[in-house]
Amino acid sequence: MKGLLLKDLLNLSSYKTTLFVIVLFCGIAIVGTEAFSTASCVICVIVGMIALSTFNYDESSKSSKYILSLPVTKKEIVLSKYVFAVSSVLLGGLIGFLLSVLLVPVLNSFRSESKIVLDFSELFISTIGGMFAISLIQAIQIPCIYKYGAERGRVQMFVFIFLIVILITLIGALLNHFAVSISIQEVESFCNRYGILLLVLAMLVFYSISYFISYQIFQKKDN
Amino acid sequence: MKNTIELKHVSKEYPGFHLKDVSFCIPAGTIVGLVGENGAGKTTTIQAILNSIHFGGEIQIFGKDNRVAEKEIKQDLGVVLDDSFLSEYLSAKGVGAILKMMYANWDEKKYDTYLKKFKLPSSKLIKSYSSGMKMKLKIAAALSHCPKLLVLDEPTSGLDPIVRNEILDIFRDYILEDESRSILLSSHITTDLESIADYIVFLHEGEIVFQLPTSDLLEKYGILKCSEKEFEQIQKEDVIRYQKRKYQYEVLISDKQKMRKKYPFAVIDKATIDEIMLFYVKGEK
Secondary structure, three states: OHHHHHHHHHHHHHHHHHHHHHHHHHHHHHHHHOOHHHHHHHHHHHHHHHHHOHHHHHHHOOHHHHHOOOOOOHHHHHHHHHHHHHHHHHHHHHHHHHHHHHHHHHHHHHOOOOOOOOOHHHHHHHHHHHHHHHHHHHHHHHHHHHHHOHHHHHHHHHHHHHHHHHHHHHHHHHHHHOOOOOOHHHHHHHHHHHHHHHHHHHHHHHHHHHHHHHHHHHHHOOO | OOEEEEEEEEEEEEOOEEEEEEEEEEEOOOEEEEEOOOOOOHHHHHHHHOOOOOOEEEEEEOOEEOOOOHHHHHOOEEEEEOOEOOOOOOEHHHHHHHHHHHOOOOOHHHHHHHHHHOOOOOOOEHHHOOHHHHHHHHHHHHHOOOOOEEEEEOOOOOOOHHHHHHHHHHHHHHHHHOOOOEEEEEOOOHHHHHHHOOEEEEEEOOEEEEEEEHHHHHHOOEEEEEOHHHHHHOOHHHOOEEEEOOOOEEEEEOOHHHHHHHOOOOEEEEOOHHHHHHHHHHOEO
């Protein structure tokens, strides 16, 4: 599996410049808007999306046939994609978090007054939020790519996300219809207490379900 | 003689295509050429050997079931596919680093030697290589872990005669290095197979038409040419296939010497693998 991970990493090495430019622009945006917490979230999502482009490289080189001739199992092939995706989310979160943390003292050194005070808990929540968003996208998109291919899979992913939004809206409408009242304060307090834990748990559950579905699709497929 | 590969009643069905009950074997130390028209089932057969598709029947490689001992078998298998490789966005150096992590017997020195021998720049991206260079890199990658069996799907297609000849020489050297090694080579270019293969397996519409030694095909098979009247004198069991031409009949026969004695009135020419294939596909029985 290490070989497969190296292949994806080397494939993405052409993205080095793109990634650097993105981080640079995010840095400039942070400086301009002072939206430190948002930037970490955005960087995390972008890095996670770039990681999914390894599927496009595989598709354009028709590499799946060749990879299946190598001494790796189908399970390892699918698992390597998930390890790569999860690593990209962690790396994106780390880059976003560190960029914000490092930029604040630099900015403050140029200011004599109204120094920026970095809210670490907000930055942390925002980073985890970004990681959650991209992990949800990856968890939906990877099985779609295995089923429909890299190009069509992206379209299918948007269809799925659209369906999820409709479902949530419907649930909201039903709650309203049956006059179920939810106290915003209670929700906020619950989220403050268990939010991060729930998001991390949800990510693990999404990835596990997604991996299981992707493996089933890949296993049944004739490559 | 031990068999490196044994296919027993292999079948696979796609819409509009059926690989039917394919059984053949590759004895150790031999080169077997897989021939057939487009869509005959050559690639499907190779995919079944590599266990990359679901198929019916059984395939044994090195005496082991290819579904059960897949990973173990593939450690000793070198594969070249015409239309698929790791990635166009990698360099030869990157390919080496990846495959080193996958093959227990990966020989870095051997790989570097092949790269130098084939004049392949190790740092350039593969997408900038010519077709011949890409094929040579695939071959270098397939040979550098000293496999016991090479599976080659159209390794010479789209290449000029000089590069094709160089590539065939590499395969000959590979067999000469260790005579227990085997090669399964699928190709459209039957002249390549005439010069290198020990056996020819001919697939037509998903079925095996014959598996014969190449020397038998080239030395014993022939094309008997005669008039309509003379054709009527030829016994049915001597006719494998025949074609009616404008001025004569052409008959595919399996024993030139015997037929020359039996039908002295007829002209009998040597048959190429291409001609034999054409008779089987287009000829009447």
